[in-house]
Amino acid sequence: MPEYPENATRLAGDTYVVPGLTNAGYLDGLGIDTTGDEEAYVGVPLDTLAITHGHADHFSIAHVLRDAGARVLAARDDAALVENPDINIRGMFSWAKPSDEMTTRLFRGVPCAVDGYLEDWDDARATPIALPGHTLGHHGFLTRDGVLFTGDALYLSDLWQQHPLPYAIDPGMVAASLGTIAATGCEWVVPAHGRPVTRDEAPRHVDFHLGQVKAIETLLLEGLRDGLTTEQAVAFVSERRGLAENAAAYWLAVTTVKGYLGELLGRGAIEFYVHEHAGWWRTLA
Ligand SMILES: [Zn+2]
Secondary structure (H helix, E strand, O other): OOOOOOOOEEEEOOEEEEOOOOOEEEEOOEEEOOOOOHHHHOOOOOOEEEOOOOOHHHOOOHHHHHHOOOEEEEOHHHHHHHHOOHHHHHHHOOOOOOOHHHOOHHHOOOOOOOOEEHHHOOOOOEEEEEOOOOOOOOEEEEEOOOEEEEEOOOOOHHHOOOOOOOOOOOHHHHHHHHHHHHHOOOOEEEEOOOOOEEOOOHHHHHHHHHHHHHHHHHHHHHHOOOOEEHHHHHHHHHHHOOOOOOHHHHHHHHHHHHHHHHHHHHOOOEEEEEEOOEEEEEEOO
């Protein structure tokens, strides 16, 4: 019987990283997210599967592992997204019915029943740490070996080239969660996308991410000086950040830019008004 998923590499103690498009974790029968590769888990003992958040690339084969006997746990705020991934697509389109071709692959997934909430966690193998902002219920996990799996709460500096506007529903929460990561005692930090980094290397990436959040805010404040509609604000940020021009990138940007607009509005840095039946945003002097 294999002791850990195929191709997994041991980082510290009993904690393994299972590499994939989405990195997963494994420790002594506890899985943290999944890769997309069912074969890698065949015969591996897995009693519990903890999901960082309700985006389909993080629980792609959870239904298979649950059928094989694992208990699936997710945060209260994200559990519905795991059980019904279509909610993400509906949310993206303001709950109206979207058509199939406009939806991003990342949000389409196989539903998986959730057996319990991270809020009721009682497992010495790891500790869930709330890291909201990418989604409301996003959590990281710190294993007993000092390995912190951060899901999508941290993007390494080298990833920003590829993802110049990472999905975020609440940049204020993203920044606070980066502070939580920086303050968590650990030996390794493992983001879901990218490579594991050592504790010493982590602050540089946290600071870079914080700097990018700041830069996007500054960009918006500048772009909104004479007022822009929501649609224009999305186009402005997308163009200036160098996003690819396609439907998937557009719809992700709509949510993320609205996240920034809401943050700046809440801080009193911009105003919102309706003019000629369009929503406008303008920087306050
Ligand atoms: Zn995600």
